[in-house]
Amino acid sequence: MFTKNTSKVGDAVIVFICVIFIVICLAPILNIFSRSVSSSSALVSGRVSLWPIGFNLDSLKMVWEDPKYTTSLGWTAILTIICTIFSLFITVVCAYPFVYNNLKGRKFLNGALIFTMYFNAGTIPNYLLMKSLGLLENPLVLIIPSCLSVYNMILMRSFFYGISDSLRESAEIDGAGPIKVLTSIYLPLSKPVLATIALFYAVGRWNGYGDALIYIIREKQWFPIQLLLYNIIQNSTQSIEISRLEGFSLPGVSESIKAATVIFATVPILLIYPWLQKYFVKGVTLGAIKE
Amino acid sequence: MxxxxxxxxxxxxxxxxxxxxxxxxxxxxxxxxxxxxxxxxxxxxKNYYINRSVFDMPWADHNGFGFFVKAFQNPDFINAIRNTFLLNILDLVCGFPVPIILALILNELRMMKFKRVTQTILYMPHFLSWVIIASLSMQVFSTTGLVNDIIRAFGGEPVDFLKDPGLWAGTYIFLGIWQSMGWNTIIYLAAITGINPELYEAAAVDGAKRFRMMWHITLPGIRPTVVILLILSLGRILGSDFERIYAQRNPLVTSVSDVISVFVYNYGIRGTASQIPLGAAVGLFQSVVCVIFLVIVNAIAKRFGERGIL
Structure with missing residues (x-):
């Protein structure tokens, strides 16, 4: 950007404000990380803030060796992978036909898709639908109902629109059908946006718990990690009060275990998203363009 | 032919x-x-019967509107409407300007590496689930948490943020802003890059300083984006993100935390079967009001010469 008339003091102020925002963003994460690796006595006495006290990996190890957490983490990982692949597939096959301007029914389908962005049947009607389809207490309920995001479809489509029609037309002259054009021209050119959308779907599934909370009650083995975590947090707020009243040393342990579980549920995403930053920034910008 | x-x-x-x-x-x-x-x-x-299809169930009283009448007689529902409005308005007033200001600040950063790292860190909270954020909230705002450490360091008395409904609402709004402020700068930063650089050059020749350029060039330049995002937020004024509030609420603050989506869940999903229509009626009320709001706000924006979304 062109800025000549700026002072050194002004620059310093800008950097200082940014540092404050960075601290605000990082402090809670740092805090919970320190809790997961601090000694329980330090936790109970409330001495742990930003830095670990009495550093040890016991809680992280305990969570890592507890089958309750590892099976849930494993299941959520599998679920996330399945959802991402399936959602990516359905998003591509929904977006791609729109590239053909003369596709009959194109406008109608577009309207039908956009409408669902602004008007949803609602929690109860959806619940009744899942019930009648036999999807309650069924792991498929975590995959199918949320498999297509219209927002992501529009994003994908905007990217496809940006690919020159002449590429497609020359391939068609060579006798390539629509599917061949998709797999040999459009998909190879769309890797950045595919990565972005995959990230959005993966994050959505990994972080989601509302659908599981509503549709799965008894079959606890299908609980995604976030729902398990939710239950732990809700229960522990009560049990901590009780154990504190009764003078147990337990709260320290459960505190650090809770923190350790949070770390395990967070780290996978925090390791992935920075590598895709360039792409999702472009993706969000693209998603703002509507037809 | x-x-x-x-x-x-x-x-x-x-x-x-x-x-x-x-x-x-x-x-x-x-x-x-x-x-x-x-x-x-x-x-x-309709009156709900477990083994019948929706079409075969008998109509509710008041020509079918019985459950809407019941909803408006239910103090929990009135409370839920009030809470939804209050929390959303607070969200909007406190949260809407933050990413705009943040984008203006980020735009002034000239060390590209530092800018990139700052952005990466600012985007991070967007990738955390609401359950994780709720557990962060319990750690950070508890009596032994980070915020109270700071209060104590300044000689103040510790405050139990999560047990007082008013203070809890403050933490809820704060964490909402915390989660989304960085992410929402993306769209504003993109809009800023679309501003014609000649405008800045001309202003610089005229001797305009940084702040004047922000005020007279950058802000007007991103106005259409601001308006569109404002329309979308206003359209959601009676909406509510169930996962967000449900993770953060606790039994002591239900007087402010129980919004419409929580009401629908408590009555329609976790309540008895006979309350399913009540949950559905409330959900429908919410959807319809949201659509009406969106249409009205969109029309007003168009009146004032903006592009709108519909």
Missing amino acids: TRSKSQKTLNYFKRYWTLYLLLLVPVIYLIVFKYSPMANILVAF
Whole structure:
């Protein structure tokens, strides 16, 4: 950007404000990380803030060796992978036909898709639908109902629109059908946006718990990690009060275990998203363009 | 004439039938999971029977509007409307300007590496689930948490943020801003890059300083984006993100935390079967009001010469 008339003091102020925002963003994460690796006595006495006290990996190890957490983490990982692949597939096959301007029914389908962005049947009607389809207490309920995001479809489509029609037309002259054009021209050119959308779907599934909370009650083995975590947090707020009243040393342990579980549920995403930053920034910008 | 036309259509489908084959899966999905449940909206006007289809259930009292009447007689529902409005307005007033200001600040950063790292860190909270954020909240705002450490360091008395409804609402709003402020700068930063650089050059020649440029060039330059995002937020003024509030609420603050979506969940999903229509009625009320709001706000924005979204 062109800025000549700026002072050194002004620059310093800008950097200082940014540092404050960075601290605000990082402090809670740092805090919970320190809790997961601090000694329980330090936790109970409330001495742990930003830095670990009495550093040890016991809680992280305990969570890592507890089958309750590892099976849930494993299941959520599998679920996330399945959802991402399936959602990516359905998003591509929904977006791609729109590239053909003369596709009959194109406008109608577009309207039908956009409408669902602004008007949803609602929690109860959806619940009744899942019930009648036999999807309650069924792991498929975590995959199918949320498999297509219209927002992501529009994003994908905007990217496809940006690919020159002449590429497609020359391939068609060579006798390539629509599917061949998709797999040999459009998909190879769309890797950045595919990565972005995959990230959005993966994050959505990994972080989601509302659908599981509503549709799965008894079959606890299908609980995604976030729902398990939710239950732990809700229960522990009560049990901590009780154990504190009764003078147990337990709260320290459960505190650090809770923190350790949070770390395990967070780290996978925090390791992935920075590598895709360039792409999702472009993706969000693209998603703002509507037809 | 008709023959050549049908011939043309035939050729068209011969050539493009694979496109319709591709669309088969999404269209079936759309019909089954997005449009067919709309028939179930009818349950809001019926008395619920477990083993009957929605169409066979008897109509509710008051010509089917019995559960809407019941909802408005229910103090929990009135409370839920009030809370939804209050929390959303607070969200909007406190949260809407933050990413704009943040984008203006980020735009002034000239050390590109530092800018990139700052952005990466600012985007991070967006990738955390609401459950994680709720557990962060419990750690940070508890009596032994980080915020109270700071209060104590300054000689103040510790405050239990999560047990007082008013203070809890403050933490809720703060964490909402915390989660989304960085992410929402993306769209504003993109809008800023679209501003004609000659405007800045001309202003610099005229001797304009940084702040004047922000105020007179950058802000007007991103106005259309601001308006569109404002329309969308205002359209959601009676909406509520269930996962967000449900993770953060606790039994002591239900007087402010129980919004419409929580009401629907508590009555419709966790309540008895006979309350299902009540939940559905409230949900329908919310959806309809949201759409009406969106249309009105959009119309007002268009009146003032903005582009709008619909």
